[in-house]
Amino acid sequence: MSGKSSVRGLPVEAMSEDEARRELARLAREIAAHDERYYQDDDPEISDAAYDALRARNEAIEARFPALVRADSPGRKVGAAPAGGFEKVRHAAPMLSLDNAFDDEDVREFDARIRRFLGLGAGDVVAMTAEPKIDGLSVSLRYKRGALVMAATRGDGIEGENVTANIRTIKEIPLEILDEEFPDPFEVRGEVFMGHAEFTALNAAQEQGGQKTFANPRNAAAGSLRQLDPAITATRPLRFFAYAWGEAGSLPATTQTGMCEAFKGWGFPVNPLLRRCERVDEMLDAYRDIARARAGLGYDIDGVVYKVDRLDWQQRLGFRSRSPRWAIAHKFPAERAVSILRDIEIQVGRTGALTPVAKLEPVTVGGVVVRNATLHNEDEIARKDLRIGDHVVVQRAGDVIPQIVEVLADRRPAGATPYRFPKTCPVCGSHAVREINPKTGKADVVRRCTGGLICSAQVVERLKHFVSRNAFDIEGLGTRQVELFHEKGVVRSPADIFHLAERIKAKGLAPLEEWEGFGEVSARNLFAAIDERRGVGLDRFIFALGIRHIGETTARLLARTYGSCDVFLSAMHESTDPQSAAHGELVAIDGIGEAAASALAEFFREPHNMAVVEELLQAVRPAPLEAADTQSPLAGKTLVFTGSLERMTRAEAKAKAESLGAKVSGSVSSKTDLVIAGPGAGSKRKKAESLGVRVISEDGWFDLITR
Ligand code: IVH
Numbered sequence: 023m024s025g026k027s028s029v030r031g032l033p034v035e036a037m038s039e040d041e042a043r044r045e046l047a048r049l050a051r052e053i054a055a056h057d058e059r060y061y062q063d064d065d066p067e068i069s070d071a072a073y074d075a076l077r078a079r080n081e082a083i084e085a086r087f088p089a090l091v092r093a094d095s096p097g098r099k100v101g102a103a104p105a106g107g108f109e110k111v112r113h114a115a116p117m118l119s120l121d122n123a124f125d126d127e128d129v130r131e132f133d134a135r136i137r138r139f140l141g142l143g144a145g146d147v148v149a150m151t152a153e154p155k156i157d158g159l160s161v162s163l164r165y166k167r168g169a170l171v172m173a174a175t176r177g178d179g180i181e182g183e184n185v186t187a188n189i190r191t192i193k194e195i196p197l198e199i200l201d202e203e204f205p206d207p208f209e210v211r212g213e214v215f216m217g218h219a220e221f222t223a224l225n226a227a228q229e230q231g232g233q234k235t236f237a238n239p240r241n242a243a244a245g246s247l248r249q250l251d252p253a254i255t256a257t258r259p260l261r262f263f264a265y266a267w268g269e270a271g272s273l274p275a276t277t278q279t280g281m282c283e284a285f286k287g288w289g290f291p292v293n294p295l296l297r298r299c300e301r302v303d304e305m306l307d308a309y310r311d312i313a314r315a316r317a318g319l320g321y322d323i324d325g326v327v328y329k330v331d332r333l334d335w336q337q338r339l340g341f342r343s344r345s346p347r348w349a350i351a352h353k354f355p356a357e358r359a360v361s362i363l364r365d366i367e368i369q370v371g372r373t374g375a376l377t378p379v380a381k382l383e384p385v386t387v388g389g390v391v392v393r394n395a396t397l398h399n400e401d402e403i404a405r406k407d408l409r410i411g412d413h414v415v416v417q418r419a420g421d422v423i424p425q426i427v428e429v430l431a432d433r434r435p436a437g438a439t440p441y442r443f444p445k446t447c448p449v450c451g452s453h454a455v456r457e458i459n460p461k462t463g464k465a466d467v468v469r470r471c472t473g474g475l476i477c478s479a480q481v482v483e484r485l486k487h488f489v490s491r492n493a494f495d496i497e498g499l500g501t502r503q504v505e506l507f508h509e510k511g512v513v514r515s516p517a518d519i520f521h522l523a524e525r526i527k528a529k530g531l532a533p534l535e536e537w538e539g540f541g542e543v544s545a546r547n548l549f550a551a552i553d554e555r556r557g558v559g560l561d562r563f564i565f566a567l568g569i570r571h572i573g574e575t576t577a578r579l580l581a582r583t584y585g586s587c588d589v590f591l592s593a594m595h596e597s598t599d600p601q602s603a604a605h606g607e608l609v610a611i612d613g614i615g616e617a618a619a620s621a622l623a624e625f626f627r628e629p630h631n632m633a634v635v636e637e638l639l640q641a642v643r644p645a646p647l648e649a650a651d652t653q654s655p656l657a658g659k660t661l662v663f664t665g666s667l668e669r670m671t672r673a674e675a676k677a678k679a680e681s682l683g684a685k686v687s688g689s690v691s692s693k694t695d696l697v698i699a700g701p702g703a704g705s706k707r708k709k710a711e712s713l714g715v716r717v718i719s720e721d722g723w724f725d726l727i728t729r
Contacts, residue, residue: 158215209268232487520641657683665703
């Protein structure tokens with residue numbers, strides 16, 4: 023990528039026609055690439071401010087050379103075309119974007135422009151609404167006769183993606199509106215987003231599960247909404263604010279404020295900070311008030327949106343190519359501060375990826391102390407020519423992971439030398455290489471340690487992934503315990519977990535209950551929790567293997583497709599031969615891409631991986647996955663089994679419960695919905711009774727599941 027320096031370059035006023043033509047072509051390419059990363063991959067590479075600057079430059083050149091405006095001009099497009107995976111839907115009315123205002127002057131000019139357009143004088147009142155600009159993603163919710171029939175993302179503004187099943191999992195969005203007066207059809211538009219607390223919790227869980235964490239709440243919301251499996255979306259706490267509408271059989275009001283009142287009446291959340299202003303100064307006051315409230319809102323906003331209140335005026339003002347004339351977004355400046363780069367730390371991930379992290383002199387950015395910043399990869403460091411000791415401008419983009427936006431080269435200490443990215447793994451010393459993509463012939467941006475299982479960082483990360491929440495989910499065995507057991511030499515491979523007591527003994531160590539931090543009870547509970555997971559679901563088993571490109575959803579797809587572990591493994595074994603029928607079947611699965619198929623082949627071709635799997639299968643028997651039944655009375659419930667079961671094994675009971683959409687937990691709390699107590703049940707049963715949680719016998723359980 024030609025990347026971040028692109029706003030620099032020849033001043034627009036000094037350009038010849040030829041230079042302008044070339045620059046417009048370059049900008050069109052570059053903006054399209056950024057759009058794709060933002061809209062399709064949920065993984066923007068540059069800050070919003072840098073992106074806005076690119077668009078502004080494009081616009082300035084087009085304004086000076088109108089004859090050169092390209093057919094694919096970024097000014098004519100909104101976002102990117104939808105990604106594969108979801109059905110495409112054409113919006114009944116296009117979903118547009120907003121123009122930006124960056125300072126008070128721009129807002130005054132907006133007001134003046136509207137007055138000119140409508141032929142109003144300075145004395146006329148042009149009331150406008152002011153409300154936060156939510157940093158999420160916009161969706162259109164289509165209702166027919168009051169029922170939600172379709173929900174679509176914005177996509178390129180003309181065509182979006184059908185995310186109805188996922189939207190239905192958002193509790194704040196009404197599925198049915200019982201008001202007789204509700205227009206038919208009616209499309210409610212608004213923003214889906216994730217709050218800060220929910221985002222932090224999700225990332226912690228993702229990290230624990232060895233899964234990709236999200237750079238900011240916006241990406242987390244987008245990633246959650248674009249899950250192919252709505253069951254996953256349902257676990258993600260998404261929220262919604264309504265602020266606009268699309269196709270409408272009729273309108274319940276004549277003003278923007280009236281429309282928002284109607285939304286509220288129908289049960290849609292409307293931002294409480296929305297207010298009506300009669301003069302520009304009031305709008306600017308609202309902007310400052312909202313800016314002050316920003317840090318305490320608990321969700322990201324990136325500006326204030328002003329809209330002409332009278333709908334007849336909105337109608338008259340109409341639209342330009344990609345935005346309405348009656349609305350504008352007054353953006354907040356990105357929060358920045360200067361700090362000093364003290365060091366660059368290289369972290370080694372589960373797949374061996376070496377990720378550089380900037381260690382900064384602590385600095386407060388927008389009320390939060392920043393010590394670390396992401397540096398992405400080695401090219402990024404080289405592009406910025408970052409050197410230890412440099413003064414750097416730090417920005418909190420989307421208010422979450424800080425980034426270094428600029429190096430203040432004029433404040434560079436004498437003798438600072440360019441950073442040399444290690445060519446060996448800092449943990450195990452193995453070569454670290456950038457793989458060449460066979461298709462493009464280009465080196466991967468990520469440098470990876472080639473040490474595999476001899477690299478203790480990779481081993482530990484893989485073990486953490488193995489026991490994580492969406493994999494084996496062993497209660498009492500988290501990040502800390504994995505590190506401890508690894509350090510003591512007790513657990514080196516996943517199978518060791520299932521022979522924990524023997525491994526401890528073999529190492530000549532004291533029994534677990536005598537270790538610091540483990541009492542008799544917690545040691546016993548841990549062994550029980552491990553035993554309980556010997557019958558883990560096949561989907562979790564596959565996910566736990568930590569194969570590249572095989573996330574939770576793909577693992578579930580594989581488990582559903584192959585049914586049993588034996589069938590899965592023999593198919594995988596066979597499909598390492600690209601000519602085999604098994605390989606053909608694998609790539610034919612809807613949802614298995616080229617990357618996943620070749621990662622599977624690579625994994626199962628490797629003898630030591632097969633050895634790990636075989637060793638593991640001596641100790642665990644993955645249970646086949648049954649289709650989850652969301653209609654069942656157990657869907658969404660949390661169950662605890664205690665005591666002994668006589669009619670089925672624990673593992674079977676658990677798999678059955680999960681197939682009926684329930685979650686099985688090892689301990690009773692106020693969140694428990696039902697306890698199934700067999701003979702010998704003790705403390706868990708008592709606790710359930712004291713909490714008023716319903717307790718049933720195994721026979722009662724049988725009745726429930728065979729209904
Ligand atoms: S009004 C026709 N109001 O900002 C214009 N948009 O940059 C309809 N957004 O696509 C949009 N908060 O995703 C509007 N209070 C708000 C908003 C808002 C966030 C987003 C929306 C829009 C984008 C434009």
